[in-house]
Amino acid sequence: MPGFIVRLAINILALWVADALVPGMRIAGAGTFILAGLLLGVVNALVRPVLLLLTLPFTVLTLGLFVLVINAAMLGLVSVFLENFTLNGFPSAFWGALVVSLTSGLTSYLIGPTGSVDMMVVRSSKRRE
Incomplete structure (x- = not known):
């Protein structure tokens, strides 16, 4: 359950940043951000893998750049279902x-799947005198 909540929070944060930076993308209201984050997670879990498999030749030919087109399609699909999300x-x-x-x-890189910030501690074997 914590992993789901972390993933949802990451989706909401990412949508908020995109809303602030991208002209032509508008998400109105906190409730819409939450619903869009949930729906984006569902679409990415159910629809995106099928599209990735079907478009594998294009993805290989474009060295993976076609994945951005699929991600754009997923974002567009989410906007179709939400009235206050326009592209x-x-x-x-x-x-x-x-x-x-x-x-x-x-x-996701900075926050681990458990919701904690992962830190690497390096200790020296030499003692300071």
């Missing part, structure tokens, strides 16, 4: 998906 065309969806991907990737 003005494919460029807004593309740049929004890029910002969401970068933000959620960086946040």
Whole structure:
């Protein structure tokens, strides 16, 4: 359960950053951010893997860049279901998906799946005198 809550919080944060940075992407209201975060998680868990499999040749030919198009499609799909989430065309969806991907990737890297900040401690074997 903590992993789900962390993932939801990361999705909401990523959508908030994209909303602030991407012209043509508008999410109105805190409730819409929460619903969009939930729906993005569901869409990424159920629809995205099927699309990734079906578009594998394009993804290989573009050296993985086609995944951004799929991410834009997932963001567009979420916006279809939510009235207060608008995207003005494919460029807004593309740049929004890029910002969401970068933000959620960086946040997931900094925050572990358990919700704690992972730190690496290096101790020297030499004693200070």
